[in-house]
Amino acid sequence: MSTGVNVVLVDDHPAILAGVQAWMALASPPVEVVAAGSDLSVAWLEPGRSVPVVVMDLQLGGAPAYADLSRLVEHGRQVVVYSMREDSDTALTCLEIGAFTYLTKAEGQAHLVDAVRAAAESRPYVSPSLAGAMGVDSRRIRPDLAPREIDVLLEWFRCESKDLVAQKLGISARTVSTYIDRVRIKYANTGRPASTKATLVARAIQDGLVSLDDL
Amino acid sequence: MTDPLGTAGPTAPIPRPTVIADEFLRGLRIAAMSVTSVVLIFIHLPVALQFTDAYRWPAADLGALVAMLAVVAVAAVFVALDRPWSWLRWVLLAVVFVACVGGTVAVEPEYLIDTPHWSWEMFGWFAVLLLLDLRLRWFFGALLGQYAVTAALILGQDAAHAPMLVEFGVTGLLAGAWQSTVALFSIALRRSAEVALRTAVEEEQLRTFERVAEQLHRDRQARYADLAVTTAPLLAGLASGQLNPADSGVQRACSVEASRMRRLFAESDDVADPLEHEIHACVDVAERRGTAVQMSTRGSLPALPLPVRRALTEPVIAALAGARSAARVTVTGQTSAALEQGVGMQDSVTLSVVTDGAQDGAVEVPEGEQILPGAGGGIGRAGGRVRVSRLRSGDRLWVEVTWQAQPAQPIRTVRAMDDRTNRQRTVRV
Numbered sequence: 001m002s003t004g005v006n007v008v009l010v011d012d013h014p015a016i017l018a019g020v021q022a023w024m025a026l027a028s029p030p031v032e033v034v035a036a037g038s039d040l041s042v043a044w045l046e047p048g049r050s051v052p053v054v055v056m057d058l059q060l061g062g063a064p065a066y067a068d069l070s071r072l073v074e075h076g077r078q079v080v081v082y083s084m085r086e087d088s089d090t091a092l093t094c095l096e097i098g099a100f101t102y103l104t105k106a107e108g109q110a111h112l113v114d115a116v117r118a119a120a121e122s123r124p125y126v127s128p129s130l131a132g133a134m135g136v137d138s139r140r141i142r143p144d145l146a147p148r149e150i151d152v153l154l155e156w157f158r159c160e161s162k163d164l165v166a167q168k169l170g171i172s173a174r175t176v177s178t179y180i181d182r183v184r185i186k187y188a189n190t191g192r193p194a195s196t197k198a199t200l201v202a203r204a205i206q207d208g209l210v211s212l213d214d215l
Numbered sequence: 216m217t218d219p220l221g222t223a224g225p226t227a228p229i230p231r232p233t234v235i236a237d238e239f240l241r242g243l244r245i246a247a248m249s250v251t252s253v254v255l256i257f258i259h260l261p262v263a264l265q266f267t268d269a270y271r272w273p274a275a276d277l278g279a280l281v282a283m284l285a286v287v288a289v290a291a292v293f294v295a296l297d298r299p300w301s302w303l304r305w306v307l308l309a310v311v312f313v314a315c316v317g318g319t320v321a322v323e324p325e326y327l328i329d330t331p332h333w334s335w336e337m338f339g340w341f342a343v344l345l346l347l348d349l350r351l352r353w354f355f356g357a358l359l360g361q362y363a364v365t366a367a368l369i370l371g372q373d374a375a376h377a378p379m380l381v382e383f384g385v386t387g388l389l390a391g392a393w394q395s396t397v398a399l400f401s402i403a404l405r406r407s408a409e410v411a412l413r414t415a416v417e418e419e420q421l422r423t424f425e426r427v428a429e430q431l432h433r434d435r436q437a438r439y440a441d442l443a444v445t446t447a448p449l450l451a452g453l454a455s456g457q458l459n460p461a462d463s464g465v466q467r468a469c470s471v472e473a474s475r476m477r478r479l480f481a482e483s484d485d486v487a488d489p490l491e492h493e494i495h496a497c498v499d500v501a502e503r504r505g506t507a508v509q510m511s512t513r514g515s516l517p518a519l520p521l522p523v524r525r526a527l528t529e530p531v532i533a534a535l536a537g538a539r540s541a542a543r544v545t546v547t548g549q550t551s552a553a554l555e556q557g558v559g560m561q562d563s564v565t566l567s568v569v570t571d572g573a574q575d576g577a578v579e580v581p582e583g584e585q586i587l588p589g590a591g592g593g594i595g596r597a598g599g600r601v602r603v604s605r606l607r608s609g610d611r612l613w614v615e616v617t618w619q620a621q622p623a624q625p626i627r628t629v630r631a632m633d634d635r636t637n638r639q640r641t642v643r644v
């Protein structure tokens with residue numbers, strides 16, 4: 001892209017903020033951190049207010065900040081939730097609210113930078129931990145997934161490498177990505193509507209990832 | 216193995232301390248009830264109705280009869296329902312006692328020790344019936360108390376004289392002897408019931424101890440057998456100097472054995488999720504060796520029997536032993552019980568481990584599939600298929616072990632040659 005990718009960081013641990021800022025600076029091309037702080041005010045006040053992509057910690061000194069996430073989503077922000085929480089329910093709840101994606105802090109640099117870039121372009125991004133949550137999702141509101149899609153999700157969760165998944169299943173790494181991205185679009189197309197979800201679906205149709213018939 | 220008794224077969228329930236005595240007492244109570252009713256209705260009732268003239272106030276005679284019949288009726292209901300007397304016994308006994316005293320006071324003095332004065336002999340039978348389940352002293356106390364009151368009333372009469380008292384003593388002794396015999400008999404029965412109960416409890420405890428000891432012994436032998444095959448030769452080799460501790464292969468073998476031992480110890484822990492607990496034990500050994508292990512679990516895990524858990528963790532132990540610096544271990548499970556949708560899906564659990572350093576050493580994780588029986592020998596109760604797959608890519612080794620519940624054997628048909636007709640036919644497998 002001609003214009004660089006910008007991001008706002010919200011995390012109540014200074015070391016995490018510093019670390020993520022360093023990762024973004026080291027990325028190639030670098031991602032510019034426009035604002036960073038320990039609470040959500042940095043995302044609502046200038047200069048952060050005009051930056052669409054927000055990386056936020058889910059636990060800002062207390063219970064999961066679902067309400068804050070919801071407000072950001074309502075204002076059309078692309079939120080990458082970056083959390084300590086490993087459980088499936090939290091990841092799926094964030095997705096249901098309209099978060100762009102969900103990463104655990106055990107997932108490192110490459111995943112976070114990729115997720116931020118994908119968010120800036122409204123292209124799906126599913127981290128291994130989120131794929132694991134989707135793969136074992138047993139809720140009634142789960143979208144209909146093909147057995148092959150579930151296989152790909154779970155293998156991605158297990159090995160964290162699309163190349164390995166491709167070798168294991170005898171398909172190309174590109175096909176692995178397509179499977180995973182299509183699942184993400186199916187999720188975006190279920191549950192309560194959100195403008196971020198609509199953008200994701202629209203972009204996917206535009207890119208030929210899914211057709212209207214698939215949905 | 217965490218529940219030695221549970222696996223040793225169904226344990227006979229230890230009888231409640233009072234059950235045996237209750238059974239005896241119930242029979243005895245019915246017997247006493249019958250005797251009391253028969254004596255009252257067939258012997259004393261006709262007498263009471265015939266000799267109302269022998270009373271100064273005939274109402275006292277009839278009153279005593281009615282009161283005792285009422286007591287018999289109430290007692291019969293209690294006996295029929297098998298309900299304990301509780302406080303009611305004292306009320307009934309008091310009613311009978313007052314009826315007796317009334318009869319004794321009202322009867323003409325010349326009939327004091329004669330057929331028309333029937334009521335005082337009746338008291339003893341009621342005492343047997345109502346005090347049967349108490350200690351013997353209550354029965355004798357009540358009986359002698361009533362005799363004393365009757366004797367006092369006789370002495371108070373002007374017509375009292377020595378022969379009458381002798382006659383009272385003899386009659387009392389005769390009636391009382393019958394009643395005392397029944398009372399004593401009940402005590403004897405209760406004692407033997409207690410002895411029988413004590414013996415039963417002691418025998419049961421002895422059997423329990425034996426079963427626990429047997430199970431512990433079997434567990435120990437099984438554990439030793441597990442270790443004897445793999446750990447003992449390794450230790451012997453190290454001790455004799457045949458194996459070199461500096462050799463990386465020997466180090467890996469030691470690491471595998473350490474994990475197996477840790478898993479063995481973890482198996483006997485009583486935890487909510489034994490599989491995860493045992494995986495943690497295996498991961499722990501790898502982490503001690505300096506491998507950074509990242510562990511993640513997703514989904515719900517079904518309860519699996521020990522052989523299945525071992526089959527799942529064994530390849531993971533081998534793979535972890537070969538890791539150079541990092542490993543990712545994941546557990547994903549699916550239980551049909553947890554599913555809100557996807558009815559008909561099978562329970563399954565997958566353990567996956569990705570390690571680096573695959574080309575350094577020759578870690579052997581054999582691929583393959585085995586079918587493990589569930590508890591009770593059948594395929595049900597968490598028996599099923601365990602499949603191991605392995606993928607090596609660059610320096611990474613990816614091992615996946617999947618357990619899948621065996622569905623009820625589907626009827627499959629295949630085309631096969633019929634030897635006799637030399638034609639293909641469809642065969643049910």
